[in-house]
Amino acid sequence: MSSPLTLAPGPATQRPRRVLLALGGTLILATYLFLVVLQPAEIAGGVGSTASLVSLFGFLGGGALLVAGILPTLSTSSLVVMPLGIALNIAIGQIAGSLGMQIYLDAIGTVLVAVLAGPAAGAATGALSNAVWGLFNPFALPFAAGAALIGLLAGLAAKYGAFRRVYLAPVAGLVIGAIGGIVAAPVAVFMFGAAGTVGTNAIIAAFRSMGDVLLVAATKQGLLSDSLDKIVVFVLVALIVYALPQRAVRQFPFARNHRVLGARSAAVAPGPTPSGPVTATPPRGDAAPDA
Template sequence: MRYGASQSRPQWLLVGAGLAVVAATYLLLVLSRPSGLDQSPTANTGALIALAGYLIGAGLIIWGVARQFTTSTYALIPLAIAINIVIGEIVTLLKLPLYLDSIGTVLVGVLVGPWAGAATGGLANIIWGLFRAVPLPFAVVAIVIGLLAGLFARLGWFKRIYLVPIAGLLTGLVAALLSAPLSAFIFGGVTGGGTDALVAAFRAYGATLLQASTFQGLAADPLDKLISFVIVYFIVVALPPRVRSRFSQSGTTASQLPR
């Protein structure tokens, strides 16, 4: 069931500008290394640039894709974000050493498309931000997770079960690299969780803070996204055909388990 939307394509100018701002911020903070991380009095400059660049970039991308979806996609996105939040809580209840807080985002990316996944990720972090403020700067990371999940599905990677974990691994890799400067420049390299011990270990071996946050992300994110992607694969395969065929990109996924 599809209804008309006011626009059918992203506003490429806005989306392109958003991606360019994020890329420029990343390159500036990671490759050219301004004086942000040393003990100079301008220690907050790195935080200011990271926060402004990532927030403006996320805003432009979300704005650029906001008006193009069908009504059923807008009906799906809140459910997907609630899935993110509630599965995150189930994982805490089961005391698993994972986050698994982007299953809904990946699901929308796979079933509807990359830009719907991107919008779901970005809005999910904005809504989390309404309670904890901390996830707000990481909206770009969530956008990229949804975007990549959708692109991998479009490339047919969700038709082959052995490609799904690889797609998850690659997405986790990008997420870890992208979130490292935020973590290092704004949050002093820590997340307030158990994986912070890794930061201490890497620092003890003389790594810079940015390197230590990157390594910490690489130790946690790829495995987490790998498991999320595999879970989404099994959910999509298990969907009744009547439900699956409602979503526009569902033709790019496997319809049954390999025998």
């Protein structure tokens, strides 16, 4: 009989709420298709109200449903690393600004969580990151679904080996960045008329001066800057996780079971190299990140 001071034993993790996940994914997809395929005609001249409402609630609601479906399934080790990812997204974005970088770097935390804890945790980190950021910068809110997609895809890429070799990470970054850019463009156009930083708007202006429609110009700009941004982010995250002590990586079942970092994250029995001095020396000479 359990003592009244202990909590009743309950299921540690529940089954994923597939209905919520399916609804969230469908809502996001439907919103995107509505915006891009039907392309509300009003955007050509005026500022559409239906399009902006649909993009705000479709993407935000879809992200919320995804988070609601994912969260109950996550283990404590994944949940604890998610706030870290969210804080990193926001704080490194600020450092990047203070160092005078031209790219955003606001997905480092999302990709890091995705690599260590898996696609579900990555997606939830991306969506919640923009929700928390919305408290300081409301412009981040409507991009929550795009950030969730980045986390999901980064986790899948890690699962299938994109982080086992350092030269594979930028390739994955290029592809995922391009997808992210395509998804984010309609949000930027229909909510804010594609307003961004002076740098990104200069690119849009160049395409506009060649006569492109705003959505096309913003999509081309998204393809350019988001791919570049994600290439840098993926390389950075790869170099960071290679430098992590093995003990830190192995506490995550996802990284351990899927051998996300190749030989580095393999589940080896505590053998000749215990948790001694934490250095970044890889166990074998393969895929050593150059310093």
